[in-house]
Amino acid sequence: MEQIAKLKELIASAEADADKFFTKGNNAAGTRLRNTMQQLKATAQEVRTAVIEKKNAK
Known part of the structure; x- marks a missing residue:
């Protein structure tokens, strides 16, 4: 998921x-x-919104 990759990049920048x-x-x-x-x-x-949407779609 591209948002997770973006989170990793942001964390590295924040560090x-x-x-x-x-x-x-x-x-x-x-x-x-x-x-x-x-x-x-x-x-x-x-990410939270995407997870909720996928969860509710089931």
Whole structure:
């Protein structure tokens, strides 16, 4: 499923930015991290919706 692959990419991006923000104090990385976390939330909701739709179709 392509959303799962997207989640993996977003997590990898979040890890890199979290490291830069928390260990190096890079504020721009913090902004990117917040944006990535919002994208993770939206993508996770898409997955949840797809699962519910498939489950109810049975």
